[in-house]
Amino acid sequence: xxxxxxxxxxxxxxxxxxxxxxxxxxxxxxxxxxxxxxxxxxxxxxxxxxxxxxxxxxxxxxxxxxxxxxxxxxxxxxxxxxxxxxxxxxxxxxxxxxxxxxxxxxxxxxxxxxxxxxxxxxxxxxxxxxxxxxxxxxxxxxxxxxxxxxxxxxxxxxxxxxxxxxxxxxxxxxxxxxxxxxxxxxxxxxxxxxxxxxxxxxxxxxxxxxxxxxxxxxxxxxxxxxxxxxxxxxxxxxxxxxxxxxxxxxxxxxxxxxxxxxxxxxxxxxxxxxxxxxxxxxxxxxxxxxxxxxxxxxxxxxxxxxxxxxxxxxxxxxxxxxxxxxxxxxxxxxxxxxxxxxxxxxxxxxxxxxxxxxxxxxxxxxxxxxxxxxxxxxxxxxxxxxxxxxxxxxxxxxx
Numbered sequence: 001x002x003x004x005x006x007x008x009x010x011x012x013x014x015x016x017x018x019x020x021x022x023x024x025x026x027x028x029x030x031x032x033x034x035x036x037x038x039x040x041x042x043x044x045x046x047x048x049x050x051x052x053x054x055x056x057x058x059x060x061x062x063x064x065x066x067x068x069x070x071x072x073x074x075x076x077x078x079x080x081x082x083x084x085x086x087x088x089x090x091x092x093x094x095x096x097x098x099x100x101x102x103x104x105x106x107x108x109x110x111x112x113x114x115x116x117x118x119x120x121x122x123x124x125x126x127x128x129x130x131x132x133x134x135x136x137x138x139x140x141x142x143x144x145x146x147x148x149x150x151x152x153x154x155x156x157x158x159x160x161x162x163x164x165x166x167x168x169x170x171x172x173x174x175x176x177x178x179x180x181x182x183x184x185x186x187x188x189x190x191x192x193x194x195x196x197x198x199x200x201x202x203x204x205x206x207x208x209x210x211x212x213x214x215x216x217x218x219x220x221x222x223x224x225x226x227x228x229x230x231x232x233x234x235x236x237x238x239x240x241x242x243x244x245x246x247x248x249x250x251x252x253x254x255x256x257x258x259x260x261x262x263x264x265x266x267x268x269x270x271x272x273x274x275x276x277x278x279x280x281x282x283x284x285x286x287x288x289x290x291x292x293x294x295x296x297x298x299x300x301x302x303x304x305x306x307x308x309x310x311x312x313x314x315x316x317x318x319x320x321x322x323x324x325x326x327x328x329x330x331x332x333x334x335x336x337x338x339x340x341x342x343x344x345x346x347x348x349x350x351x352x353x354x355x356x357x358x359x360x361x362x363x364x365x366x367x368x369x370x371x372x373x374x375x376x377x378x379x380x381x382x383x384x385x386x387x388x389x390x391x392x393x394x395x396x397x398x399x
Contacts, residue, residue: 002280003295009382011273012221020387023352024329024378025168027218028199034222037269041262048258059261066264067251069271070227072286074194074213075204080230082251083259083267087195087216087226092121093254094212094228095160097239098189099125102159109153109161109188111136112365113145113172118193118214122162136163136179140366143170143321147178158188165208166197169362169376171304171326173197180209195219199274199381200300200327202293205231221381222270223263228254277381300328300379303388307377310392317395320366320374328379331356331363334398339373342398346375349394353377 009015014029021029041062047055049063067078084090108126110119112135126133134153138145145163154161161183166173176192183190192210194203199220205213213229230236233250241253275285277292308330311319316335334342343355354376358368368374377391 002278003292003299004279005299005382005384007279008277009384012382015382018350020351020390021380022377022383022387022391023354024380025354025376027216028221028380029382030221030223031270031273033273034266034269038223038262038266041265046261059259062261062264062268063259066225066267069268069285070215070229072284072289073198073203073271073274074215074229075206075286076213076229076231077233079250080233080236082228082230082236082254083264084226084228084255085260086224087193087214088117090226090228090254091118091191091193091214093242093256094191094239095121095125097242097254098160099129099131100240102126102129102131104130105157106131107134107155107158108132109134109136109150109158109183111145111163111174112138113143113167113170113174113362114162114164114193115168115195116361118162118164118191122160131159132157134158138172138362138365142323143167143172143362143366144323145172145174147175147182150179150182154182154186154188156186158183158186160189160191162191162193164196165192165194165203165213166201166327166329167362168196168327168329168378169356170321170323170331171329172321172323173201173325173327176208176210184209196327196329199296200293201297202290205229211235217267217270220270220274223260223266225260225263225267296381300383301326303379303383303385304328304330306385307379307388307391310388311395314392314396318371320363320368328383329377331368331374331376333368333371333374334395335371337372337398339375342375345398346391346394349390351391351394 011031045055049060067081070081071078108122189211191212193214195216198215217225275288278295281288281291318333320331339355358373
């Protein structure tokens with residue numbers, strides 16, 4: 001495996017701003033090849049699909065290539081890839097379609113570990129039809145989401161189970177296949193939010209067993225494009241159509257209005273970028289993605305272990321959670337200091353990080369708001385040991 005972080009850093013012009021970026025919660029910086037792909041597509045003649053002329057055919061080829069790229073990323077089929085402006089928009093559209101057939105007393109299961117974007121649409125749908133929302137609870141010490149609890153959470157009335165593949169707040173990677181196994185016993189549809197996992201671990205929709213996987217390209221430095229991937233494309237035909245066009249088939253049933261073709265070109269380039277993270281990767285794009293993301297996973301595991309160990313050694317610093325399986329994201333609090341104050345100090349020292357007041361999401365469940373909130377640290381492909389050392393040094397001086 002050859003994860004050369006120095007080479008990877010050279011792919012990001014934005015790193016020339018001189019700041020250290022731990023702001024992964026908002027997505028990674030954009031690689032040069034992605035920006036170039038978007039600008040090139042914007043200068044090319046691209047029209048709407050359905051015409052016999054080159055500009056129209058170019059639009060169709062971009063959409064088809066984008067579906068293939070996302071399918072390669074998650075190990076799915078292009079016929080099951082729905083594209084749209086963001087993961088949140090597509091997820092809301094999916095929930096509206098799924099809940100169209102729910103009735104009073106039906107149930108949906110969500111978790112305290114998930115981001116609000118993967119909870120709120122289900123809550124709204126349940127409220128609209130009189131369904132019940134059940135919650136998967138987290139261990140407040142480790143931030144693990146125990147899979148065994150789902151055996152009793154699901155029932156014959158459970159219509160859907162929504163779960164994250166990885167938390168962007170505390171880094172936890174829950175045991176999704178076991179949750180899926182319990183859900184399938186009662187025939188529930190499982191929707192997995194892989195937004196935060198996709199940049200760091202190889203995804204395989206069939207190994208997960210999920211019915212639908214959600215991803216957002218911004219998480220790995222792509223454009224503002226989201227995707228739903230259906231493990232069985234036939235499921236799309238059983239959902240009510242959201243399209244403005246009559247009699248559409250396949251992914252177009254959940255796509256609304258024209259695509260942003262330049263952004264889709266950037267999406268393709270961003271997945272090609274992921275496939276090249278390991279410069280020794282070879283084979284098909286799918287094979288290169290598995291190799292490259294495996295290398296990224298190993299590299300970031302070591303970097304996260306160093307950061308977590310050194311932060312825990314600092315006086316007054318409390319690292320939140322200690323899950324066994326993680327992506328390179330963590331949160332911490334400092335005794336007698338409010339999170340915005342800490343984030344402002346980090347910014348004054350040239351480090352980008354977000355403060356969370358702890359009043360919503362997983363932090364609210366942990367009571368983080370009572371200690372002044374938490375600072376979120378998200379490592380990226382371009383993060384290195386020097387940057388981790390700088391963060392630890394600055395926090396040591398502050399605390």
